[in-house]
Amino acid sequence: MLLGRVTGTVVASQKEPLMEGWKLLVVRQLDAENREAGGYVVAADAVGAGVGEVVLYATGSSARQTEMTRDRPCDAVIMAIVDTWEIGGTEVYRK
Numbered sequence: 439m440l441l442g443r444v445t446g447t448v449v450a451s452q453k454e455p456l457m458e459g460w461k462l463l464v465v466r467q468l469d470a471e472n473r474e475a476g477g478y479v480v481a482a483d484a485v486g487a488g489v490g491e492v493v494l495y496a497t498g499s500s501a502r503q504t505e506m507t508r509d510r511p512c513d514a515v516i517m518a519i520v521d522t523w524e525i526g527g528t529e530v531y532r533k
Contacts, residue, residue: 439494439495439496439500439517439518440467440494440495440496440497441467441468441469441470441492441493441494441520441523442465442466442467442468442479442481442492442493442494442495443465443466443468443474443490443491443492443493444463444464444465444487444488444489444490444491444493444516445464445465445466445478445489446463446464446489447461447462447463447464447489448462448463448464448480449462450462454511456510456511457482457510457511457512460482460483460506461482461483462480462481462482462483463480463481463483463487463489463516464478464479464480464481465478465479465480465481465493465495465514465516466478467479468492470525470530471530472492472530472531479495479497479513479514480514481495481501481514481515481516482501482506482507482512482514482515482516483515483516484504484505484506484507484515484516484517485516485517485518485519486519487516487519491519491520491533492519492520492531492533493516493517493518493519493520494516494517494518494520495514495515495516495517496514496515496517497513497514498513501513501514501515502515504517519533520533521533
């Protein structure tokens with residue numbers, strides 16, 4: 439699992455039928471200090487996340503393990519919206 443911030447949306451009017459109804463979001467990876475630290479990925483949203491929210495997402499074969507994405511063409515999925523996180527007793531993020 440990776441931490442990321444939802445930075446935008448993707449609209450695709452023509453797509454594989456197995457992806458019909460999916461909301462697609464652009465996610466930027468975050469480091470442990472809540473700083474942008476990596477590239478962008480387009481992820482299927484399995485939990486109702488929105489732009490600006492911090493999320494947990496999975497990529498690769500792990501992305502096809504949610505109920506929504508099982509056996510479907512998916513390489514990234516948002517599977518949790520983060521409320522808080524702390525490292526070493528110090529709060530790094532609070533929604």
